[in-house]
Amino acid sequence: MATTLTVTLFLPNTVNFHEDKATPRRRSPPFKLEQRVASAIDLPTRQSAASLFNAGGPTPPPLTPGIQQQIANEGFFTPGIDAKKRHFAKPGDPRSLLRSDTHAEWGSTGVFNQPRSRAGPLPSASIQDFAKVYDEIREQKEREQRKQGRRVTKPSPHGNYKSRAGSSERGYEGKSWTVEPAVHGNGGLVNAIRETAQDSHDGPGTTWIGTLGFPTDALPENVKEDIADKLLNDHHSQVIYCKDTDIDGHYVHHCKTILWPIFHYQVPDHPKSKAYADHSWKFYKNVNQAFADQVVASYKKGDTIWVHDYHLLLVPKMVRDKLPDAKIGFFLHTAFPSSEIFRCLSTRKELLEGMLGANLIGFQSEEYSSHFLQTCSRLLAVETTAEGVQIDDHFVNVTNRPIGINPIMFDEARHDEEVQQWVKTIIEKYKGKTIIVARDRLDHVHGVRQKLLAYELFLNRHPEWREKVVMIQVATSTNAQTELLTTVSDICTRIDSVHSTLAHQPLVFLRQDIDFTQYIALLTVADVLMISALRDGMNLTAHEYVACQDGRGSEKKYGPLILSEFTGSAILFGDLAIPINPWDYTGQADAIKKALEMGNEDRRARWDKLHAIVETKTGAYWAEKLKEDLDHAYQEHHEHSSAAVPRLSVSQLVEKYKSSERRLFIIDYEGTLAPHKTSSGIPLGSPVRVIDTMNDLMADPKNVVYVMSGRRPEELENHFRTLPKVGLIAENGCFVREFGVQEIEWTHFVDLDTVAQWKQQVRTILEYYQERLEGSYIEERRCSLFFRYEKSVDQEAAIRQAGECVDQINGSCKSMRIHAVPIKQAVLIEQEDFSKGTAAKHVYDTLCDTSKGLSKPDFMVVAGDDREDEVIFKWANELDKKGEVEDVFTVTVGKRNTTAQATLTQGSTGLLAALQKLNKVSADALPRDYFNLPRNKTFPS
Numbered sequence: 001m002a003t004t005l006t007v008t009l010f011l012p013n014t015v016n017f018h019e020d021k022a023t024p025r026r027r028s029p030p031f032k033l034e035q036r037v038a039s040a041i042d043l044p045t046r047q048s049a050a051s052l053f054n055a056g057g058p059t060p061p062p063l064t065p066g067i068q069q070q071i072a073n074e075g076f077f078t079p080g081i082d083a084k085k086r087h088f089a090k091p092g093d094p095r096s097l098l099r100s101d102t103h104a105e106w107g108s109t110g111v112f113n114q115p116r117s118r119a120g121p122l123p124s125a126s127i128q129d130f131a132k133v134y135d136e137i138r139e140q141k142e143r144e145q146r147k148q149g150r151r152v153t154k155p156s157p158h159g160n161y162k163s164r165a166g167s168s169e170r171g172y173e174g175k176s177w178t179v180e181p182a183v184h185g186n187g188g189l190v191n192a193i194r195e196t197a198q199d200s201h202d203g204p205g206t207t208w209i210g211t212l213g214f215p216t217d218a219l220p221e222n223v224k225e226d227i228a229d230k231l232l233n234d235h236h237s238q239v240i241y242c243k244d245t246d247i248d249g250h251y252v253h254h255c256k257t258i259l260w261p262i263f264h265y266q267v268p269d270h271p272k273s274k275a276y277a278d279h280s281w282k283f284y285k286n287v288n289q290a291f292a293d294q295v296v297a298s299y300k301k302g303d304t305i306w307v308h309d310y311h312l313l314l315v316p317k318m319v320r321d322k323l324p325d326a327k328i329g330f331f332l333h334t335a336f337p338s339s340e341i342f343r344c345l346s347t348r349k350e351l352l353e354g355m356l357g358a359n360l361i362g363f364q365s366e367e368y369s370s371h372f373l374q375t376c377s378r379l380l381a382v383e384t385t386a387e388g389v390q391i392d393d394h395f396v397n398v399t400n401r402p403i404g405i406n407p408i409m410f411d412e413a414r415h416d417e418e419v420q421q422w423v424k425t426i427i428e429k430y431k432g433k434t435i436i437v438a439r440d441r442l443d444h445v446h447g448v449r450q451k452l453l454a455y456e457l458f459l460n461r462h463p464e465w466r467e468k469v470v471m472i473q474v475a476t477s478t479n480a481q482t483e484l485l486t487t488v489s490d491i492c493t494r495i496d497s498v499h500s501t502l503a504h505q506p507l508v509f510l511r512q513d514i515d516f517t518q519y520i521a522l523l524t525v526a527d528v529l530m531i532s533a534l535r536d537g538m539n540l541t542a543h544e545y546v547a548c549q550d551g552r553g554s555e556k557k558y559g560p561l562i563l564s565e566f567t568g569s570a571i572l573f574g575d576l577a578i579p580i581n582p583w584d585y586t587g588q589a590d591a592i593k594k595a596l597e598m599g600n601e602d603r604r605a606r607w608d609k610l611h612a613i614v615e616t617k618t619g620a621y622w623a624e625k626l627k628e629d630l631d632h633a634y635q636e637h638h639e640h641s642s643a644a645v646p647r648l649s650v651s652q653l654v655e656k657y658k659s660s661e662r663r664l665f666i667i668d669y670e671g672t673l674a675p676h677k678t679s680s681g682i683p684l685g686s687p688v689r690v691i692d693t694m695n696d697l698m699a700d701p702k703n704v705v706y707v708m709s710g711r712r713p714e715e716l717e718n719h720f721r722t723l724p725k726v727g728l729i730a731e732n733g734c735f736v737r738e739f740g741v742q743e744i745e746w747t748h749f750v751d752l753d754t755v756a757q758w759k760q761q762v763r764t765i766l767e768y769y770q771e772r773l774e775g776s777y778i779e780e781r782r783c784s785l786f787f788r789y790e791k792s793v794d795q796e797a798a799i800r801q802a803g804e805c806v807d808q809i810n811g812s813c814k815s816m817r818i819h820a821v822p823i824k825q826a827v828l829i830e831q832e833d834f835s836k837g838t839a840a841k842h843v844y845d846t847l848c849d850t851s852k853g854l855s856k857p858d859f860m861v862v863a864g865d866d867r868e869d870e871v872i873f874k875w876a877n878e879l880d881k882k883g884e885v886e887d888v889f890t891v892t893v894g895k896r897n898t899t900a901q902a903t904l905t906q907g908s909t910g911l912l913a914a915l916q917k918l919n920k921v922s923a924d925a926l927p928r929d930y931f932n933l934p935r936n937k938t939f940p941s
């Protein structure tokens with residue numbers, strides 16, 4: 001059965017190791033129940049989750065049965081950490097609901113008992129080759145150990161350390177462990193895939209491929225194998241074990257300090273930014289390669305591969321290199337920045353090319369996909385359309401599909417007894433107060449600092465609210481930067497000291513996460529949710545809040561949502577939320593006031609519509625639509641791949657030729673009839689053979705023969721001067737010289753005054769680029785312009801300049817109905833409304849003009865070799881489909897993805913050979929005057 005391989009950095013499940021009962025392993029530092037009540041802490045503003053219910057009053061919350069049990073079992077309680085409350089599972093059902101925005105990171109959840117990383121300290125960002133340096137340090141250490149006569153660890157063939165006499169390895173040997181739902185990774189993704197599940201597991205025919213989410217070097221090989229077996233057999237998950245050094249360099253370094261900030265618009269021009277350093281790139285590649293290798297190993301013909309998120313941008317291409325025909329989708333969960341920001345990445349080209357290995361690339365919104373398209377166009381100088389990217393011989397589709405939540409399971413979770421208990425507790429605790437809730441990762445992109453400043457401003461400006469409002473800010477993350485923590489801490493202290501009274505504290509700031517049960521209760525009880533992210537791919541907390549706000553357990557519901565306009569959810573929700581610009585503190589303070597004072601009718605009306613969106617744009621809907629998009633893209637890709645398009649059957653062509661009466665041939669010149677010209681501009685091949693073949697073809701009065709080209713009319717006339725009656729289509733369809741007419745007369749479809757106008761404007765742009773790019777030049781044709789750079793020495797720079805040039809022309813000259821298209825080592829600028837297709841239609845219509853005593857062809861051959869010929873293939877195929885022409889042969893010469901019905905892989909020689917076979921058939925036919933075509937306008941000066 002075909003499977004979907006869902007490839008994501010972290011698997012939906014992880015492993016928890018258990019301590020021997022006699023010697024309970026204490027996480028540091030163990031907390032006694034009493035300690036929980038006192039708000040702890042290393043920052044002046046940090047409070048324990050318990051103090052959420054303790055602020056401003058002495059009443060501790062009732063202990064849930066789970067917590068009581070934990071205290072009884074283990075004798076301690078770690079505030080805010082209760083693994084069992086991180087997810088919801090139906091009894092006997094291994095599919096649990098995870099919190100969508102998990103915010104937990106690799107090896108730092110603090111929830112489970114798991115090994116620590118052996119990656120060692122991170123080197124300075126200025127060290128260019130971290131890997132080399134790291135290896136040297138390790139070797140040196142090993143030498144020293146050997147000298148001291150200690151045992152030395154040896155890497156296993158997989159790069160992991162073998163089980164050995166070290167204390168931690170012994171520590172995990174034989175230790176019992178259980179599989180638990182992961183608390184890190186992308187909960188929204190897991191929920192969405194599970195929502196589509198028809199069976200009781202992780203999705204119909206889904207195999208997850210990923211890591212366990214914690215450092216595994218310390219695990220003995222046999223333990224690793226047991227875990228891998230268990231996850232594969234019982235949880236449809238294929239574990240990838242990467243070296244701790246690799247994951248550390250990949251995730252902690254490359255993903256978190258370089259990609260994450262840049263993808264969220266943190267321009268790396270800060271002096272402390274590490275985005276310039278490429279020492280972690282090697283690890284990013286290593287981990288991506290390990291994922292790609294596993295995908296290739298797990299893949300079976302017919303499977304679908306879905307790769308997720310910014311951690312694995314290189315995987316699609318790495319897999320494509322090994323599995324050229326695989327169906328590969330890629331979805332980016334984060335934002336995608338504008339090309340101006342993306343171009344700061346030193347590895348930008350590799351990253352884009354990595355993604356482009358997929359058949360389909362999905363984004364959360366149109367904003368991100370258009371940034372991606374523009375980035376490809378500018379940095380890779382490839383042709384892009386609203387549907388995707390044209391690369392060499394194939395097309396990569398691009399789509400927008402916003403992810404959602406699983407409202408049904410979420411609703412079930414809200415019924416949970418413990419959630420209801422927390423709802424009551426919080427209501428009781430904050431009686432008479434209006435609660436603004438927020439849960440964000442404490443990093444630079446989630447705008448916690450900006451939100452707190454705005455809240456402070458609000459309190460300063462609206463003293464009437466001081467005693468009535470409480471903001472509960474849950475600030476998750478363990479890797480937050482110290483400077484940010486200090487700033488945030490200062491703001492919290494200021495708010496506290498200025499606005500708190502003996503009886504009231506307007507800010508509860510929790511620098512730690514809370515349980516899922518508490519989280520749902522908090523969203524249920526909230527009067528307002530405030531999200532002020534500077535960027536966020538989607539932000540499903542907003543969805544979860546809307547789902548909670550239907551009044552269960554509380555009376556004053558349908559609370560407004562204050563939502564940063566820089567989130568994916570804001571694009572989805574529009575003005576139904578109260579949009580804010582997180583940089584505009586006054587605007588944010590006004591939004592808080594507006595939300596707090598919003599009338600019931602308005603609240604309800606907005607919520608109704610928001611709720612309808614959350615209910616319909618669910619995670620399952622997202623997954624299903626993406627699947628449809630990928631199937632469609634793949635089918636198109638596959639149908640038109642050079643391997644799938646059959647070879648031209650010359651015998652069939654001859655048969656149909658024999659039985660036909662009126663035949664039309666439209667044949668491209670360079671690359672089809674003759675090989676492409678050399679760099680010196682002289683067409684290769686044997687022009688004599690071409691001319692002779694065409695001459696013979698035209699000798700049969702049943703045949704009408706056109707040659708088409710991008711070249712100027714006078715160039716074609718010159719090339720074909722010995723065939724004065726051949727029909728000619730010049731400049732990709734802007735000019736037509738009718739077949740069968742001795743004198744040189746051309747029909748032109750374009751308005752030459754219009755052409756002169758746009759050329760003037762475009763020439764100025766091209767000159768700008770020409771000045772900056774040595775070796776480039778402008779070529780002018782009658783209806784088109786070329787910016788050519790094949791002679792430029794620095795081709796990388798040339799591609800970049802060409803990309804920017806395309807972008808600028810397409811952006812600024814839209815109204816003139818022209819477009820710039822990147823082609824091989826050049827940019828072509830031409831009018832949108834004319835193509836080889838429009839010219840072919842003109843030729844065909846003229847032939848069918850019954851008023852002139854003509855009748856339509858019953859046999860047609862259209863041959864070409866590149867992108868510009870696709871439009872004429874499509875047109876001719878359509879005539880075939882509709883049955884307007886009895887026998888249509890659309891043929892592409894060479895190996896490329898095409899919409900033509902057949903290919904001729906032997907190039908122009910093959911085409912000439914086929915035509916010569918037809919000429920043999922005609923050899924005996926009596927010549928007679930068959931076409932007597934009317935002449936048209938004269939050749940334009």
Ligand SMILES: O=P(O)(O)OC[C@H]1O[C@H](O[C@H]2O[C@H](CO)[C@@H](O)[C@H](O)[C@H]2O)[C@H](O)[C@@H](O)[C@@H]1O
Binds near residue numbers: 101103104187333403
């Ligand atoms: O922190 P990471 O381990 O690198 O993971 C990144 C985040 O992934 C998830 O968020 C992303 O996907 C969400 C669902 O599509 C989307 O709402 C969000 O905007 C994306 O950033 C995960 O939910 C976060 O907790 C992770 O931080």
